[in-house]
Amino acid sequence: MSVLVYTETENGIFKKAAFEAASYAKGVADALGTSVTALAINANSASELGKYGVEKILHISNEALDTFKAKAYAAAIAEASSQENSEIVILSSSANSKYIAGLLAGKLKAGVASNVVKLPLSTNPFTVERTAFTNKAFQQTTITTGKKVICVSSNAFGLIENEVSCEVVDFSINQITDTVEVVSVDKASDKVSIADAEVVVSGGRGLKGPENWHLIEDLAAVLGAATACSKPVSDMGWRPHGEHVGQTGKPVASNLYIAVGISGAIQHLAGVSASKTKVVINTDPEAPFFKAADYGIVGDAFEVVPELIEKLKAFKALSN
Amino acid sequence: MKILVCISHVPDTTSKINFVENDTKFDTNGVSFIINPNDEFGLTRAMWFKEKQGASVDVVNVGDASTEPTLRKCLAIGADNAIRVNAVPTDSYFVASQLAEVVKNGSYDLIIAGRESIDYNGGVVQGILADLVEANFVNTCVGLEVDGTEATAIREIDGGKETIKTSLPLVIGGQKGLVEESDLRIPNMRGIMMARKKPLTVVEPTSSEAYTKAESFSKPEAKGSVTLVDASNIDQLIDLLHKEAKVI
Numbered sequence: 097m098s099v100l101v102y103t104e105t106e107n108g109i110f111k112k113a114a115f116e117a118a119s120y121a122k123g124v125a126d127a128l129g130t131s132v133t134a135l136a137i138n139a140n141s142a143s144e145l146g147k148y149g150v151e152k153i154l155h156i157s158n159e160a161l162d163t164f165k166a167k168a169y170a171a172a173i174a175e176a177s178s179q180e181n182s183e184i185v186i187l188s189s190s191a192n193s194k195y196i197a198g199l200l201a202g203k204l205k206a207g208v209a210s211n212v213v214k215l216p217l218s219t220n221p222f223t224v225e226r227t228a229f230t231n232k233a234f235q236q237t238t239i240t241t242g243k244k245v246i247c248v249s250s251n252a253f254g255l256i257e258n259e260v261s262c263e264v265v266d267f268s269i270n271q272i273t274d275t276v277e278v279v280s281v282d283k284a285s286d287k288v289s290i291a292d293a294e295v296v297v298s299g300g301r302g303l304k305g306p307e308n309w310h311l312i313e314d315l316a317a318v319l320g321a322a323t324a325c326s327k328p329v330s331d332m333g334w335r336p337h338g339e340h341v342g343q344t345g346k347p348v349a350s351n352l353y354i355a356v357g358i359s360g361a362i363q364h365l366a367g368v369s370a371s372k373t374k375v376v377i378n379t380d381p382e383a384p385f386f387k388a389a390d391y392g393i394v395g396d397a398f399e400v401v402p403e404l405i406e407k408l409k410a411f412k413a414l415s416n
Numbered sequence: 417m418k419i420l421v422c423i424s425h426v427p428d429t430t431s432k433i434n435f436v437e438n439d440t441k442f443d444t445n446g447v448s449f450i451i452n453p454n455d456e457f458g459l460t461r462a463m464w465f466k467e468k469q470g471a472s473v474d475v476v477n478v479g480d481a482s483t484e485p486t487l488r489k490c491l492a493i494g495a496d497n498a499i500r501v502n503a504v505p506t507d508s509y510f511v512a513s514q515l516a517e518v519v520k521n522g523s524y525d526l527i528i529a530g531r532e533s534i535d536y537n538g539g540v541v542q543g544i545l546a547d548l549v550e551a552n553f554v555n556t557c558v559g560l561e562v563d564g565t566e567a568t569a570i571r572e573i574d575g576g577k578e579t580i581k582t583s584l585p586l587v588i589g590g591q592k593g594l595v596e597e598s599d600l601r602i603p604n605m606r607g608i609m610m611a612r613k614k615p616l617t618v619v620e621p622t623s624s625e626a627y628t629k630a631e632s633f634s635k636p637e638a639k640g641s642v643t644l645v646d647a648s649n650i651d652q653l654i655d656l657l658h659k660e661a662k663v664i
Contacts, residue, residue: 166553191574195555198543201509207627208508208540223631228536232433235536236631276552276582281573289575295663319664331597337558338572343429343534344453344592352663363429369636373661375653376642386642391656395647407650411658 098133098152099125100182102173104190108140112255112292113188115148119256120248121186122149123215128184135176135267137161137169146262148255154180154267163281164192168272170199175269177204177243187247190291197247206243213252230343230366250291251349252370290341293322295352296371298341300326302357302378302397306334311401312356318408324348326358342367357397360385377401417471417562417584420524421459422515422541423490424452424533425483435633442535442633451486454530458590460599461560462528463494469562472496474522478505478514484616491611492603498616507626512544517622519549525565525584531556531591539589546587554580558593 101121103114114136121132133152136142138161142153154176161168173196177185185200187193189211201208211226213234221238227249228235239246290296297316299309309323316323323339330340341348343363353371357378358364365388368374376389377400386392393400427433427447434443451459465471475490476499477483487498501514519527527549532539546553552567554560558577559570562584569580569588603611645653657664 191556191572194539195543198540199547199553201540202544202547209628210539211537229433230534230537234634234636238629238631239627240629241627276554276580278578279581281576281578283573283576287575291574337593338577352657373657373663388639389642390661391653392642392644393647393653394644400647400650403650407654411654
């Protein structure tokens with residue numbers, strides 16, 4: 097009857113989203129008077145999850161699952177949920193977890209709620225709050241099936257430490273033949289991804305051309321941030337599509353979002369509105385982004401950003 | 417190759433979002449509806465398969481009669497046939513079950529859906545569908561080539577991309593990257609005239625229940641006004657981000 101959480105790893109290390117999903121699962125378990133069981137695949141140090149309230153960890157060590165395989169992973173989660181008799185399965189909102197969610201819901205005949213931002217509003221009926229219309233609204237949704245799959249929105253619930261003693265139990269699954277095979281991965285290992293970033297620095301047309309992107313990259317480097325861009329910038333080919341954030345691009349839910357030379361079209365603002373603090377730097381005081389931002393500087397990015405970089409370097413040097 | 421493109425009928429991206437009937441229903445008053453952008457990238461890629469590889473392209477929507485103009489637009493862009501499952505799309509599982517029925521009846525090889533609809537942002541219909549019809553599945557798909565029954569797909573992952581080899585039958589959750597924004601097609605007059613004559617078949621839904629129920633909607637609280645910092649006083653911005661927002 098425990099709440100099951102799938103805790104995602106990358107190269108054996110838990111992602112922050114995994115700890116957030118575990119924190120959320122603990123909250124749900126407390127509301128239901130039960131405990132949390134996690135499923136982890138090829139984790140170096142599975143017992144770390146105890147810090148976030150996980151009492152039992154089903155751990156799969158299987159080289160065949162070193163690369164992500166949606167179908168096999170979904171099957172493993174389904175098997176764990178039936179073994180543990182878990183009615184509720186919690187996932188994060190990472191690209192891989194969202195990939196799994198539909199497959200898993202199909203397998204379990206479960207109702208799904210994605211983009212969930214809060215603990216259940218009630219557990220009987222089981223009603224959760226999720227975002228809809230690209231953050232322009234919240235939807236209160238009741239899951240009416242016995243089995244339930246919940247994807248927790250990134251950076252909405254946060255990490256909540258709740259140290260418990262936990263046991264790690266080996267778990268194995270039957271061999272799954274997956275006919276979807278990853279043949280190569282192209283991922284910059286030295287860069288933080290938009291999905292995982294605490295800080296995102298984003299550039300728009302105001303930067304005038306791809307040759308000026310060092311401003312965005314340098315600012316991001318000082319802040320340990322991911323870089324992103326507006327839709328026109330990716331459409332013009334200045335930056336790859338993977339950096340496009342907004343309604344039809346990637347969603348951003350960072351702690352700090354800095355928009356440089358982005359006017360703030362409604363689709364862009366919707367896509368980044370889950371970020372906690374937003375800063376805009378733009379020459380045009382009438383740019384719509386100023387209405388959506390927390391802090392703003394009316395000024396020329398080519399003057400403001402270099403100075404901001406220098407001052408942030410000094411600030412970082414001082415605070416270290 | 418028989419392709420089915422699943423089309424959501426969604427409010428235009430610039431729509432004001434409001435709710436009626438005690439905040440239980442989306443207010444369609446004054447809202448114009450479009451092909452879900454993620455689906456439109458998929459439809460455009462399907463047109464490429466039609467023109468270059470001789471594929472046939474059907475489009476399907478689960479919705480009431482009000483979605484027909486959106487399906488007609490798909491026909492005007494170049495789809496061969498449209499199917500409307502005559503039901504209000506109440507929930508992801510319900511929609512996936514309806515689509516699964518259409519897929520089985522039409523024996524499609526490639527089913528292109530979007531990563532998510534831009535209205536309810538569920539993002540799981542395509543995965544449930546793949547499970548129900550026992551097809552291969554690639555989500556957040558930004559590139560797709562098909563050679564015979566073999567498919568090569570590019571999937572966007574957090575922080576990069578991966579290349580995938582798989583085979584038909586295949587369901588994809590597509591998005592921008594399948595084609596470029598500049599490849600999207602605006603229907604011309606000839607396409608619009610031809611679309612009027614193309615078949616739009618209405619089928620009744622199969623009995624399937626919804627697994628979730630939308631109770632109500634609410635809107636985020638209005639945001640406070642922006643704190644402006646003078647361009648000559650960048651120290652102040654750093655101070656605010658450190659002490660007030662506590663984000664650096």
